[in-house]
Amino acid sequence: xxxxxxxxxxxxxxxxxxxxxxxxxxxxxxxxxxxxxxxxxxxxxxxxxxxxxxxxxxxxxxxxxxxxxxxxxxxxxxxxxxxxxxxxxxxxxxxxxxxxxxxxxxxxxxxxxxxxxxxxxxxxxxxxxxxxxxxxxxxxxxxxxxxxxxxxxxxxxxxxxxxxxxxxxxxxxxxxxxxxxxxxxxxxxxxxxxxxxxxxxxxxxxxxxxxxxxxxxxxxxxxxxxxxxxxxxxxxxxxxxxxxxxxxxxxxxxxxxxxxxxxxxxxxxxxxxxxxxxxxxxxxxxxxxxxxxxxxxxxxxxxxxxxxxxxxxxxxxxxxxxxxxxxxxxx
Amino acid sequence: xxxxxxxxxxxxxxxxxxxxxxxxxxxxxxxxxxxxxxxxxxxxxxxxxxxxxxxxxxxxxxxxxxxxxxxxxxxxxxxxxxxxxxxxxxxxxxxxxxxxxxxxxxxxxxxxxxxxxxxxxxxxxxxxxxxxxxxxxxxxxxxxxxxxxxxxxxxxxxxxxxxxxxxxxxxxxxxxxxxxxxxxxxxxxxxxxxxxxxxxxxxxxxxxxxxxxxxxxxxxxxxxxxxxxxxxxxxxxxxxxxxxxxxxxxxxxxxxxxxxxxxxxxxxxxxxxxxxxxxxxxxxxxxxxxxxxxxxxxxxxxxxxxxxxxxxxxxxxxxxxxxxxxxxxxx
DNA sequence: TTGAAAGCGCTAACAT
DNA sequence: ATGTTAGCGCTTTCAA
Numbered sequence: 261x262x263x264x265x266x267x268x269x270x271x272x273x274x275x276x277x278x279x280x281x282x283x284x285x286x287x288x289x290x291x292x293x294x295x296x297x298x299x300x301x302x303x304x305x306x307x308x309x310x311x312x313x314x315x316x317x318x319x320x321x322x323x324x325x326x327x328x329x330x331x332x333x334x335x336x337x338x339x340x341x342x343x344x345x346x347x348x349x350x351x352x353x354x355x356x357x358x359x360x361x362x363x364x365x366x367x368x369x370x371x372x373x374x375x376x377x378x379x380x381x382x383x384x385x386x387x388x389x390x391x392x393x394x395x396x397x398x399x400x401x402x403x404x405x406x407x408x409x410x411x412x413x414x415x416x417x418x419x420x421x422x423x424x425x426x427x428x429x430x431x432x433x434x435x436x437x438x439x440x441x442x443x444x445x446x447x448x449x450x451x452x453x454x455x456x457x458x459x460x461x462x463x464x465x466x467x468x469x470x471x472x473x474x475x476x477x478x479x480x481x482x483x484x485x486x487x488x489x490x491x492x493x494x495x496x497x498x499x500x501x502x503x504x505x506x507x508x509x510x511x512x513x514x515x516x517x518x519x520x521x522x523x524x525x526x527x528x529x530x531x532x533x534x535x536x537x538x539x540x541x542x543x544x545x546x547x548x549x550x551x552x553x554x555x556x557x558x559x560x561x562x563x564x565x566x567x568x569x570x571x572x573x574x575x576x577x578x579x580x581x582x583x584x585x586x587x588x589x590x591x
Numbered sequence: 592x593x594x595x596x597x598x599x600x601x602x603x604x605x606x607x608x609x610x611x612x613x614x615x616x617x618x619x620x621x622x623x624x625x626x627x628x629x630x631x632x633x634x635x636x637x638x639x640x641x642x643x644x645x646x647x648x649x650x651x652x653x654x655x656x657x658x659x660x661x662x663x664x665x666x667x668x669x670x671x672x673x674x675x676x677x678x679x680x681x682x683x684x685x686x687x688x689x690x691x692x693x694x695x696x697x698x699x700x701x702x703x704x705x706x707x708x709x710x711x712x713x714x715x716x717x718x719x720x721x722x723x724x725x726x727x728x729x730x731x732x733x734x735x736x737x738x739x740x741x742x743x744x745x746x747x748x749x750x751x752x753x754x755x756x757x758x759x760x761x762x763x764x765x766x767x768x769x770x771x772x773x774x775x776x777x778x779x780x781x782x783x784x785x786x787x788x789x790x791x792x793x794x795x796x797x798x799x800x801x802x803x804x805x806x807x808x809x810x811x812x813x814x815x816x817x818x819x820x821x822x823x824x825x826x827x828x829x830x831x832x833x834x835x836x837x838x839x840x841x842x843x844x845x846x847x848x849x850x851x852x853x854x855x856x857x858x859x860x861x862x863x864x865x866x867x868x869x870x871x872x873x874x875x876x877x878x879x880x881x882x883x884x885x886x887x888x889x890x891x892x893x894x895x896x897x898x899x900x901x902x903x904x905x906x907x908x909x910x911x912x913x914x915x916x917x918x919x920x921x922x
Numbered sequence: 923t924t925g926a927a928a929g930c931g932c933t934a935a936c937a938t
Numbered sequence: 939a940t941g942t943t944a945g946c947g948c949t950t951t952c953a954a
Contacts, residue, residue, distance in 0.1 A: 262705065262728070264946095264947055264948085265947065265948060265949095266947080266948095274924075274925085275924070275925045275926075276925090276947090276948075276949090277924075277925065277926080277948095277949075277950080278923085278924060278925075280948070280949055280950085281923090281924085281949090281950095284949080288923075288924095289923070289924080290923060290924085293923085293924085307701065307702070307705055308947085308948075309646075309705055309946090309947050309948070310705065310706055310948095311642035311643075311645050311646055311651065311705075311706060311946095311947080311948090312642075312646055312930090312946075312947035312948040312949090313947080313948055313949070314642050314930090314948090315640075315642055315643055315646065315929095315930045315931065315932090315946095315947080315948070315949090316929075316930045316947090316948055316949045316950075317930090317948085317949065317950095318930085320642065322685075322706070329671075330661075330667045330670050330671050330674070331664065331667050331668055331671050331860070333662065333664065333667070336661045336662050336664070336667045337662055339661050339686070339688070340660075340661050340662050340688055343661070343686070343687065343688040344688075344690075347687075347695075347699070350702070352685055352687070352702065352703060352706065353685065353686060353687070354653075354683050354684065354685055354686075355670070355674070355684060355685075355686040356674065356678075356683070356684070357670070357671055357674040357675075359675075364678075368678070370638065371638075371681070371683065372683060374593065374638055374640055374641065375641055375642060375653075375683065397593070476860060476864065503864050506864075507864060510866075529662070529807060530861050530864065532838075533807065533834050533837075533838060533861065533864075533865060534864060534866070535841075535865075535866030595930095595931060595932085596931065596932060596933095597931080597932095605940075605941085606940065606941045606942080607931090607932075607933090607941090608932095608933075608934085608940075608941065608942080609939085609940060609941075611932070611933055611934090612933090612939090612940085615933080619939075619940095620939070620940080621939060621940085624939080624940085639931085639932075640930090640931050640932070641932095642930095642931080642932090643930075643931035643932040643933090643946090644931080644932055644933070645932090645946090646930095646931080646932070646933090646945095646946045646947065646948090647931090647932055647933045647934075647945075647946045648932085648933065648934090648946090649946085
């Protein structure tokens, strides 16, 4: 049986309210009593029951993190960043994996919303309407998606795509293929847009091969269509897709980068380990998680609606050049 | 402002206790009132406050999952399995990442213990003493570790090692190196033991090169020592280590499997994607997570101490042969 | 500076 | 079958 505040109070010879104050507002209690309370707390190994506290303060000290797929290293990294930052403020984190299912996401969000002070929605596949409904119910921070009036952190996808295109064009590529991710993904739309702009700015050609699952399998599936476009270079929605694509190209005996250059996005650990090692746009993943928590805590501390709107962070990706592109020029 | 049980009661024209009963023990309430309550619940979008319920029932409907490193795909998969199974029973999951730090683990566990019905400790690095202390405070299910009197799920490491060794010996290897994982890891001890038995049973030689971090970097660090042993084959603590080792061997121009055969453990997605593709012992990861939840829910349902002791599941690994071993015989 | 009392949202006796 | 009462562990008025 864990000790309650009354046990502590009894042992310290004070009232429960004094114990409560000694813990949450130490300045309002006599230093002598404060010491006695501290001793009792120590001796009993007392830890306040957060649920009980939350019931009255309306604050649970918990936050929720919702991701499409924990097995995707990108999300695992974001989750790690969230964890790390949350722990610093003694905040516990509920994690929910939606399995890339928008319907499941809605359910999980509703279930979590009641037990947390706020929610971090990572790469949410929810519709705009659903999203604002959620934002009404609890504090929300978005990762990888920008929505008016909701706080969040996004990557500058346009800049990432510009870097990738500049690199490929410098290598002599004139036709670049693009393998898109989930249609509901904000990132895929913005990467596609940025890519289109960058390619045309360089007077090159863009060959879009459509939407694929953001997974290794998605990349395998996309490979043949990419080859069919006749492009000499391809940029994929993310690294997982690029690595799947690499595998299929290898199976078909198509040499990378000899016949086709490949660029991914994310720089997951796997990218470096791929053969050939994958050129990619490195996104600061843990940082996104940390900032998301930061934002959420800020919003919670000062819930003025004005702040929510401004609280949008933009992170920048960085092109990491590896063997999967050049120096061999395309055919 | 979310609706409370009193709002529902008022709208349905009944008392709060009736609403409570209609929701938790529907059979004890008149079907007519049950319908009225259901309607009110629906109309108000009422969702019981779990914290409040937990305060009185002593059950929160939450569980905690503690892992050493979410960025390790093995743990990400286990987490996914846990999530999936927990969701089926409408249980929410706190996830804590200890960053491979035993001290952090202790703190996180204590913090979580109060807000959950039970804890799943995955590859816990805690000492036996700490572990039993935790098991005293809350219900615990261990993954990847076997402890007397604590429920859990482990892999049959011995069998996995036997399969790997039989494979290597059949290929003609006579000296097999072993790269161990964290010293505090139950798995590393049992893999090492099983390996030793299997190797000697085949009349072969075992060359142990010590403990390394269970990461890509650990594998890089181990590679040169492995080579120095003169072994023609190496088995590593896990796939991440094997892949790091592969990278370092590649950098040194040592051919795999031509000069050295490599076998990992886990079969993370990355293993298939490695070049050469990694031979490994496939562990059912999500299944471990699912079973852990199952066990925990069972223990919670019927907290007789007798069950806890028996509730230990053993899962079996399966050797997956890929390019990193044979058919080329060792030198 | 401290204590007593009330109550957060809910469920579990105890009545009826 | 339903309502009333009490109280889970905590914080927060309000008095002293």
